[in-house]
Amino acid sequence: MSQSTTIEEQDKKTVTLDALYALISSDLKKVDTFIIDRVKTEVPLISDVARHIIASGGKRIRPALTLISAQLCHYEGSRHIPLAATVEFIHTATLLHDDVVDESKLRRGLATANEIFGNKASVLVGDFLLSQAFQIMVSDGSLKALKILSDAAAIISKGEVMQLMTEGQPETTIENYLQVVSAKTAVLFAAACELGATIAGQERYEEPLREFGIYIGIAFQLVDDVLDYIAETSSLGKNIGDDFQEGKITLPVILAYSAGTREEKVFWIRTLAELEQRPDDFDHALTLLHKHSAIEQTIAMAERYCAKARTSLNGFAPSKAKSAMLDIVDFCVQRLY
Amino acid sequence: MSQSTTIEEQDKKTVTLDALYALISSDLKKVDTFIIDRVKTEVPLISDVARHIIASGGKRIRPALTLISAQLCHYEGSRHIPLAATVEFIHTATLLHDDVVDESKLRRGLATANEIFGNKASVLVGDFLLSQAFQIMVSDGSLKALKILSDAAAIISKGEVMQLMTEGQPETTIENYLQVVSAKTAVLFAAACELGATIAGQERYEEPLREFGIYIGIAFQLVDDVLDYIAETSSLGKNIGDDFQEGKITLPVILAYSAGTREEKVFWIRTLAELEQRPDDFDHALTLLHKHSAIEQTIAMAERYCAKARTSLNGFAPSKAKSAMLDIVDFCVQRLY
Helix, strand or coil, X not given: CCCCCCCCCCCCCCCCCHHHHHHHHHHHHHHHHHHXXXXXXXXXXXXXXXXXXXXXXXXXXXXHXXXXXXXXXXXXXXXXXXXXXXXXXHXXXXXXXXXXXXXXXXXXXXXXXXXXXXXHHHHHHHHHHHHHHHHHHHHHCCHHHHHHHHHHHHXXXXXXXXXXXXXXXXXXXXXXXXXXXXXXXXXXXXXXXHHHHHHCCCHHHHHHHHHHHHHHHHHHHXXXXXXXXXXXXXXXXXXXXXXXXXXXXXXXXXXXXXXXXXXXXXXXXXXXXXXXXXXXXXXXXXHHHHHCCHHHHHHHHHHHHHHHHHHHCCCCCCCHHHHHHHHHHHHHHHCCC | CCCCCCCCCCCCCCCCCHHHXXXXXXXXXXXXXXXXXXXXCCCHHHHHHHHHHHHCCCCCHHHHHHHHHHHHCCCCCCCHHHHHHHHHXXXXXXXXXXXXXXXXXXXXXXXXXXXXXXXXXXXXXHHHHHHHHHHHHHHHCCHHHHHHHHHHHHHHHHHHHHHHHHCCCCCCCHHHHHHHHHHHHHHHHHHHHHHHHHHCCCHHHHHHHHHXXXXXXXXXXXXXXXXXXXCCCCCCCCCCCHHHHCXXXXXXXXXXXXXXXXXXXXXXXXXXXXXXXXXXXXXXXXXXXXXXXXXXXXXXXXXXXXXXXXXXXXXXXXXXXXHHHHHHHHHHHHCCC
C-alpha cells in the first residue's frame, strides 16, 4: 500500500495519496483484519481463493472512500469498519466473477484466481463473499445501509450483463458506454462514499457524497481505459494492451471507431469483435487512437468528471478529510503522467 | 404444475400434492407474477435467462413451503408473497451457477441456461437474481427475515464449495456428505419454512419449522440421489444416469464404495473420479449398488429423515395446512415407487 511511486517531474503538481492513507491507516488495518477473519472458514478452498484475491487487491480505494467519507462527516463510532469491509467484499466478488466471464489470466500482474483455482472455485467463492457481505450488513442492522449496498449490488450485476451485451460492438454509443461504467464501477464508489454520511447520521451529505463517488468512479474507469493503451510500465497494476487483447470496447475505441474510415472500422471489427489479432495490430490500434485524438478526448472527459467530483464537495467546510478526498481526484488523472 | 402423475397401484397409499397446491394456488400465482415482474428489465438478456430458468422450474417447492408454513402459522398479511419469491430467486441463482460449475447440459429434460445463453450470462444473471433477492428482503424491512435468508445464502455457498472439494472422491464419509446436503439443499428448505413462522410473529414455531425444512430437504436430496440411478422415466424431471455421467459422488455411491472390494473401488475411481466411462459402466454401477444394498440403505435413511420431519410438526394442532405438509413428507419418498 506504499504510495511512493516515482513520478517524473512535470508541470502539474505531484499528488500522492499519502495524506489520505495517513488519515485512515489505522482504520484500514482494522478493515484488513476484519476481512481476513471473515474468510477464515473450515473450508480451505474458500480461504485460499479469498486470501489470494484480497492480497492482490491494490490500494483498497473503495473501503478507503467509506473510511474517509465517515471522517469527513465526523463519524465517531466503529460501524465504518465492517461496512468498509462489505464494500470490499462486494468488489472482490465482482472481480472473481468478472475474471471468469472475461477469461482473464492476469490481474495486476498476478495470475487471476480462475487461473490458479479454476473457474468453478471462482464462481462459488464469489458467491460466498457476496453472501458474507450481506451477513455483515445484517449484523450492522441498518436497513438504510442495507438498501444502499443491495441497490448497488443489483445495479452492478445489471451493468455486468449490459457490458456482456456490448461485447465485440465498437459501434456502442458513448452514452451506452458511460451507463455501463456508471453501473459496473461508479455505483460502488458512490455507495462507498454515501455510507460515510449515512452512518454519521448526516442525511444532507448523502447526496453530495454519492455524487462524488459516481464522478470519481467514472473518471477512474476512463483513466484506466487510457492507461490500458498508453501506460509506460505495468507498475500501476495495468498490463498494457490487456483490454485490446480481450476485445474490450472502451471509450478510446468507441471514439476512434465512430470517427474512423470504413477501412479502419474493418480493422476494429476484426481485432476486437472477431478477436483475430496479428503481432503489429496493437501498434496500429494506437496509431488510429492518436489519429482521432481518442486518447486526448477520453482524458478530457475524465477531467470533466474530476471537476464535477470536486464541485460535489463544495458544501463541506475545509478539513483534512476534504483535502484528502480532493487529492484522490487529482491523483486519478495524475496516474496518466 | 399439475400433480396428476399416474402412479402404479401399490400397497402404500397414493399421495399427491393436490391438497397442498389447492391451499396455496392463489398465493403461488401471485408469487409467479411477482417474480416475472422483477425480472422484467431494460436488459433483454436478463429477462431471457431468468424467464428460461424460472419457466423450467418445476414445482416451486421452496416458495410453496414458505406459503404453506405461513398458513400453518395463521399468517394473514401479504409479506409471504415477496419473501417466497426471494426464496425462489436464491434457489434459481444457485441453479444457474451450479449448472455452470457442473457443466450441465440438461435440467429437467430442457437445455440448461448455460447451454443456451453461455456460461457468462449464467454467472452474471445468477448474480442479478441474488441481488434482486436482497433488494426484495430490504423492501420487506424485517431484519429477522434478512438474517434467516442471508445466513441461508452464506451456508449454501459454503456448501457448494465443500461439494466442489469432494468432487471425484468416493471415499467421502457419510457425515461429510450429509453436511454438504444440509448446506447445499436443506438449509434453503429450512429458511423457507422458518420464514412462515417469522412473518406470522410466531417465534415458538420458528425452530420446529426450521427443523421440518432441514429434514425434508435432506430426504428430498437422498431420494433424488436414488432416482438418478433407478428412475423408470424422466417424467419426474430427473435424467437417469446424469449424476453418474457427471461423476457426482452421492450417498448410494459412497455406501457401495466403502463396502466394495479393491477391484470395485478401482471401478468407481475410474468412472467417477477419472470420468473414464465405457458403454456398460452404468449397468455395472447399478449391479454394485444392488450388491451392497446401497439403494435400499439410502432409501431407509431418507425415510428416517421423513420420520423426523413428521415429528417436527407434532406441536401443531391438526389443520389443512398441517395435513398438506405431511403430504409433502409422504410424497417425497413415494416418488420412488
